[in-house]
Amino acid sequence: MEPIITAHALTKRYNGTTALDRVDLTVAPGEWLAIMGPSGSGKTTLLNLIGCLDLPSEGKLLVAGTEVSRLSGKDLTRFRRETVGLVFQQFYLVPYLTALENVMLAQYFHSIADEAEARQALDEVGLGGRLRHLPSQLSGGEQQRVCIARALINEPKLVLADEPTGNLDRANEDLVLGLFKRLHEQGHTVVMVTHDPEVAGLAQRTVHLDHGRLAEAVPTASG
């Protein structure tokens, strides 16, 4: 089966500093890949490139069969909203919109806001009773679950998560990781950046980045 992600000699430089240095990587459809590495190793940079939030300085990147490294800004935006679901560490939510509206916002940017669908997505992450709550009225775990519902609402081919449990307590971490497990079981491709070996242990494969270079690929227990 053709890989969903193919990176070849992927390089990203910021103001002369190389954040990512000739990375080669392939991810199969339905695979759960964990990216580990110390701070500043280029994990988030790699995730941003795969998520079409940024363009590589050099190299080639194919996502879902499209060479995204050649896309213009406008096409990149369209490709991102149709292909990628993003979950961040800091549960980025629009503070003045309710949980339901935050999910509907992703629908609106994708195509048309559908309240019933958004309601169902929140129901699936266990927030059916918190639809009208503002982010400030939700716990960290609940906010992250809203982010997961929002990432999945447009049925993306690829779910990218940057330290999704980094700011959560143990109970909420288990809850959120349970959702990712379910996503993976449903056939979603998940690429997750994490510091936590325990979290990485849930992935099928882990790659390590160090100073922008891919160090090794380790198949995990679950893989």
Next chain:
Amino acid sequence: MLLRVVLKSLARRRLRVAVAALAVALGSLLVSSLAVLSLSVAQQARQELRAYGANLLLVPQSVSAPVGLGALGMGTVAEAAELPPATLEQLASSPPTDVIAYAPFVYGLARLGDGSQSADVVVSGTNLAQAQALSPWWQVAGAWPATLPPTGPRQALVGTDISQKLGVAIGQEIALSGPGGQSSWRVSGVLSTGGSEDSQIVMDLAPAQSLLGRQGVDLVQLRAQGRQPALEATARGLEAAIPGSQARVVRQVASAESSVVAKVQGLMALVAMLVLVAASLAVFSTMATTVLERTPEVGLMKALGASPNRIGLMFTLEATAIGAAGGLTGFALGLAVAQAIGKSVFGSYLPASLWALPATIAVALAVALLASLWPIRRAVRIEAARILRGE
């Protein structure tokens, strides 16, 4: 959905938005009140300036003929003429539509008093009621002459200079002798105009004509509506309607009107412009702060797939809401302020003009949108990746 986001965003920052809208409202208030005032002031000023008297003079066409002997030309002689009584009848029966007020005048020399105490004075006869309407600044100490006094001699006004120089007082009986005969007059009041009338004895037209032995009048002063070109047209119309007459525009008064009104409007426009610049700065500050504060939010929206156009539209709608709210509030307040000023300065409420509302809203929107251009441009250029990296 976008509208919901915009409304909730505005509601969340309601205090700051209210301050920006208030700044626009203050600008709009001035624009709308100045617009109403400017128009009305122009009208009112013209009315006030009408108090400066006639802007047209109707005089007899001078009759001139060449004088010479054979081929030797010796120039021309002009015969003094007068406007015949028919002129006044014609003006009274079919006055030109543009003419607001007019008064006929006849002038002549008469002898005041007799013997060694006598002096030559200029007698001016006019329709006193019409002259009063044409020149409302004429001041009379005492009383205006009664048209037909119940008893005693006819009444006349004595110019303030004559009153002082010749010691003529109110209530005094004076004798005047002119080409038409001699008659006695009672001084009903002392006239002060600041003009040539201060050195004249002013009386009703018919007795003056009788005293001076005249049938017609020397000139008719008229006050007509309109600016210079309209006045010229009225003048030509008068000449055509009244044969043997010549109409002249009194240029100083006509151009003073235009100049005063233009200056008032220019000053008002300058004040309005300065206030609008201040309002623009307030909106700019609000929008720039908003964009700065909402940078992570914009980054998130872009990460979720929002196009630059949608981000631009979102902030444009917010700026439009600020402009519209400020414009509407400013218009309502401006109208009230204009009316208050109109009442206190001109003593009457000013007419509301139809274009003031759309013009005020348009100005408010233009201020809000122009002031938001740079912040919106900045918002559109926010890069999702940089924000998510925490930069």
